[in-house]
Amino acid sequence: MTSNTGTKCIHEGWRPSEGEPRQLPIYQSTTFKYDTSDTMGQLFDLEREGYFYTRLQNPTNDAVAAKICALEGGVAAMLTSSGQAANFYAIFNICEAGDHFIASSSIYGGTYNLFGVTMKKMGIECTFVDQTLPAEELEKYFKPNTKAVFGETITNPTVSIFDFEKFAKLAHDHGVPLIVDNTFATPVNCRPFEWGADIVTHSTTKYMDGHGVGVGGCIVDSGNFDWMAHAEKFPGLTTPDESYHGITYAERFGKGAYITKATAQLMRDLGSIQSPQNAFYLNLGLETLHLRMKQHCENALAVAKYLKANDKVDWVHYADLEGDEYNELAKKYMPNGTCGVLAFGIKGGREASIKFMDSLKFASIVTHVADAKTCLLHPASHTHRQMSEEQLIEAGVAPDLIRLSVGIENVEDLIADLEQAFAQL
Numbered sequence: 001m002t003s004n005t006g007t008k009c010i011h012e013g014w015r016p017s018e019g020e021p022r023q024l025p026i027y028q029s030t031t032f033k034y035d036t037s038d039t040m041g042q043l044f045d046l047e048r049e050g051y052f053y054t055r056l057q058n059p060t061n062d063a064v065a066a067k068i069c070a071l072e073g074g075v076a077a078m079l080t081s082s083g084q085a086a087n088f089y090a091i092f093n094i095c096e097a098g099d100h101f102i103a104s105s106s107i108y109g110g111t112y113n114l115f116g117v118t119m120k121k122m123g124i125e126c127t128f129v130d131q132t133l134p135a136e137e138l139e140k141y142f143k144p145n146t147k148a149v150f151g152e153t154i155t156n157p158t159v160s161i162f163d164f165e166k167f168a169k170l171a172h173d174h175g176v177p178l179i180v181d182n183t184f185a186t187p188v189n190c191r192p193f194e195w196g197a198d199i200v201t202h203s204t205t206k207y208m209d210g211h212g213v214g215v216g217g218c219i220v221d222s223g224n225f226d227w228m229a230h231a232e233k234f235p236g237l238t239t240p241d242e243s244y245h246g247i248t249y250a251e252r253f254g255k256g257a258y259i260t261k262a263t264a265q266l267m268r269d270l271g272s273i274q275s276p277q278n279a280f281y282l283n284l285g286l287e288t289l290h291l292r293m294k295q296h297c298e299n300a301l302a303v304a305k306y307l308k309a310n311d312k313v314d315w316v317h318y319a320d321l322e323g324d325e326y327n328e329l330a331k332k333y334m335p336n337g338t339c340g341v342l343a344f345g346i347k348g349g350r351e352a353s354i355k356f357m358d359s360l361k362f363a364s365i366v367t368h369v370a371d372a373k374t375c376l377l378h379p380a381s382h383t384h385r386q387m388s389e390e391q392l393i394e395a396g397v398a399p400d401l402i403r404l405s406v407g408i409e410n411v412e413d414l415i416a417d418l419e420q421a422f423a424q425l
C-alpha cells in the first residue's frame with residue numbers, strides 16, 4: 001500500500017478498521033477463545049489461520065513483524081525474543097545434525113560463539129571465512145552438506161561491509177540460501193533482498209528499538225529461495241513433518257514455508273517468543289527509525305571526520321569516510337549512509353584509551369550499541385578483557401580499538417566532549 005520507507009515505518013503493520021484503536025494494541029493474553037472444539041482442531045492442524053497460544057503467535061507481535069517485513073520487502077516475518085534467537089532459528093530451521101554452513105569470521109561475537117561452540121555441540125558445523133577473500137578462494141569452503149551462507153551487512157564491532165553480490169552468487173551457485181544479519185544498517189539504509197540475500201535477521205534491540213528498552217529479534221523471508229528446486233538438501237521443508245500430521249511446508253505454504261516452519265515447529269518447541277509488551281515498544285521505535293538513522297549517520301560522519309583530523313588518533317574505521325577501505329562497498333550498497341557505529345584507535349594504546357574513556361562526560365561506557373544516546377566500549381578492557389594482546393590481534397580486535405556508537409544528540413556537543421577528553425591525555 002505504501003511505498004516510501006518513512007511512511008512504511010509509520011503505517012505498515014497495524015491497520016485499524018472502523019472504530020478500532022488508532023495505536024497498536026498490546027494483546028496481553030496468552031490464549032485466544034473459540035466457540036467449538038472443531039475450530040480449535042483446525043487451528044492445530046494449520047488448516048485455518050488464527051491465534052491460539054502466544055508462544056506461537058500473537059496479534060501485537062504479528063503486526064510489528066509485518067511492519068519489518070514490509071520495510072525489508074519480504075513475504076513473511078516473525079519476531080523472536082532476541083537477536084541471538086533470530087540467528088539461531090534462521091540457521092536451525094534449515095540445518096540439522098550432520099549439516100554444515102559458512103559464515104563470515106567478522107560477525108558479532110555472540111553469533112560467532114553460537115555458531116562455533118553451541119551449534120557445534122548440536123552436530124552442526126560452521127566454517128568461518130575471511131569475507132574479503134575473492135570468490136574463487138571462498139568457493140573451496142563449500143561441501144556437499146553445506147546448507148547456508150551467513151554474513152552481516154555491517155560487522156559488529158569492526159564495521160566492515162558485506163559484499164552481497166559476491167556471496168549471493170556463491171550461495172546460489174551451490175543451491176543454498178544467503179542469510180544476512182541486517183541489524184546495523186536497518187532496512188532504512190540497506191535492503192539485502194535487493195542484492196540477492198534470501199533471509200534477513202535482526203537484533204531489534206539496536207536501532208529498531210533505538211532507545212535501549214527491549215531485547216528482541218526478527219527473521220524476514222524474501223520468499224525467493226526455491227526450496228523444492230533443492231529438495232534433497234532441505235528435507236525439513238520439502239518432506240512431511242511427522243510432528244504436524246505429515247504437512248510438507250514447501251508444498252502447502254509456498255513462499256511462506258520457511259517462516260511457517262520456524263513458527264509451527266521451532267517456536268512451538270523452543271519458545272523464544274517476544275513478549276507483546278516489548279513488541280509494542282519496538283513498534284514505537286520503528287515509527288521514527290527513518291529519522292533517527294539519518295541523524296545517526298550525519299553525526300557519525302562528522303565525528304569520524306573530526307577523529308580522522310585529530311593527531312592523538314591513530315586510526316579510524318567508518319565506511320562512509322572517503323578513503324576508508326570499505327568506502328566503495330558502502331557507496332554501492334548503502335548510498336544514504338551506513339550506521340552510527342565507528343571504530344577508532346588512540347595513540348598510546350590500551351592505557352591512553354582507558355584514560356580517554358574515563359574522561360568523557362556524557363558519552364557513557366555501556367555494553368550496548370545503536371541507540372539514541374552516544375555510548376562506547378573498549379573491547380580489550382571490557383568484552384575481551386581476559387585476552388592477551390596477541391589473542392586480541394588474532395581475534396581481529398586491535399588492543400586499542402574503541403567502538404563508538406554515535407547517538408542523535410547535537411553533534412557539536414559530542415565533539416566538544418571528545419575534545420575535552422583528548423585534552424586530558
Ligand SMILES: *Cc1c(COP(=O)(O)O)cnc(C)c1O
Pocket residue numbers: 082083084085108110111152156181183184202203204205206215216217
Ligand atoms: C546485538 C547483536 C546481535 C544479538 O542480538 P541480541 O538482541 O543482543 O540477542 C546479533 N547480531 C548483531 C549484529 C548484533 O549487533
